Amino acid sequence: MTAEATSRDLLPAALSMGTVMLKVGDMKLMTDYYQRALGLDVVAEQDGGVYLGRLQRPLVHLAAAPSLNLPGRGEAGLFHTALLFDDQASLAATVATAAQYEPRSFTGSADHLVSEAFYFNDPEGNGVELYWDRPRENWSWNGKDVVMDSLALPPQRYLEQHLTQESVAGQRASEAGVGHVHLQVGDVQSAHDFYVGTLGFEKTAGWHGQALFVSAGRYHHHMAMNVWNSRGAGPRKDTLGLGEVLIEVPSGDDVGALADRLRVAGVASHHTGAELRFEDPWRNNIRVAVR
Numbered sequence: 001m002t003a004e005a006t007s008r009d010l011l012p013a014a015l016s017m018g019t020v021m022l023k024v025g026d027m028k029l030m031t032d033y034y035q036r037a038l039g040l041d042v043v044a045e046q047d048g049g050v051y052l053g054r055l056q057r058p059l060v061h062l063a064a065a066p067s068l069n070l071p072g073r074g075e076a077g078l079f080h081t082a083l084l085f086d087d088q089a090s091l092a093a094t095v096a097t098a099a100q101y102e103p104r105s106f107t108g109s110a111d112h113l114v115s116e117a118f119y120f121n122d123p124e125g126n127g128v129e130l131y132w133d134r135p136r137e138n139w140s141w142n143g144k145d146v147v148m149d150s151l152a153l154p155p156q157r158y159l160e161q162h163l164t165q166e167s168v169a170g171q172r173a174s175e176a177g178v179g180h181v182h183l184q185v186g187d188v189q190s191a192h193d194f195y196v197g198t199l200g201f202e203k204t205a206g207w208h209g210q211a212l213f214v215s216a217g218r219y220h221h222h223m224a225m226n227v228w229n230s231r232g233a234g235p236r237k238d239t240l241g242l243g244e245v246l247i248e249v250p251s252g253d254d255v256g257a258l259a260d261r262l263r264v265a266g267v268a269s270h271h272t273g274a275e276l277r278f279e280d281p282w283r284n285n286i287r288v289a290v291r
Contacts, residue, residue, distance in 0.1 A: 011249070013218075015247060018246030021061040034062070054176045070124065074232075084133065086174065107120060112149060113134070113148050116132050117130070124240055182226070185282055186233040210226055211226035
């Protein structure tokens with residue numbers, strides 16, 4: 001973005017991430033995982049798919065696609081869906097149930113300074129991050145870049161400090177949301193051109209030319225893109241894994257302004273008025289809709 005970018009060039013500060021849709025091969029196994037490992041409830045069932053979430057708020061949409069294959073490791077697509085918890089005890093409760101469900105699904109943890117995060121893979125290899133944000137007043141900024149790191153966060157010690165009987169018993173009654181979505185892409189510059197230059201996110205951090213973090217309203221990141229497994233990847237095939245990313249905005253004017261930017265940039269889209277559907281350069285499906 002240029003220094004002269006107007007509010008019409010940017011996504012609204014009140015933006016939030018909505019339901020992430022996954023195409024799945026084994027609905028029974030995947031539904032069981034998101035219910036028992038992550039403590040989500042079935043919110044709705046529609047067209048053979050299942051919406052799972054907390055307190056009637058859908059977070060993950062599992063869509064049956066038994067004829068599709070798993071994506072190859074080097075292909076573009078989903079890196080992880082990140083579920084955000086309100087407090088450390090609620091996070092610890094879900095980290096505990098996810099680890100108990102399948103210990104080998106745990107892939108790591110890190111103190112990112114702005115947040116505390118634990119990483120898992122679901123049964124079909126989709127990445128899942130479970131995290132808690134430190135208060136915004138405790139975040140540090142270097143100009144327009146938020147200061148993040150990946151420091152050690154021992155999971156056993158974390159559970160000893162924060163897991164309570166109350167948080168385990170009340171797991172499904174505690175709130176959670178999709179805090180951010182992290183993608184695998186073919187190259188970071190193209191991701192910057194599209195997500196910052198065209199969509200109107202603002203860059204909040206980079207990582208040695210290997211990753212890009214973007215947000216609206218100075219959140220640490222609503223979306224991220226990296227090339228750690230996928231450098232040089234081209235457009236996706238139709239595979240299991242990520243089906244659609246939903247971005248929620250406050251008003252139809254926000255949708256209309258984005259539709260204008262996409263048209264000027266020559267990006268094909270389908271605009272119904274209340275929502276806008278389009279693809280990024282790697283054929284990841286994005287939907288922007290009024291909250």
